[in-house]
Amino acid sequence: MEEDDSYVPSDLTAEERQELENIRRRKQELLADIQRLKDEIAEVANEIETLGSTEESFSFCYFF
Secondary structure, X not given: OOOOOOOOOOOOOHHHHHHHHHHXXXXXXXXXXXXXXXXXXXXXXXXXXXXXXXXXXXXHHHHO
């Protein structure tokens, strides 16, 4: 079950509400960082795959 990030319990103090807001903001920043890292990993994996294919083609041509 996913928590609704807009929900704020009514019994929180102003300080607690501010802390909750900070936690939620930081959570969104971390989720964005995770997505950016996933995208970078996928890009590097693709580059490695491309390099591997290029090296295989080069090796094949070298022997003939």
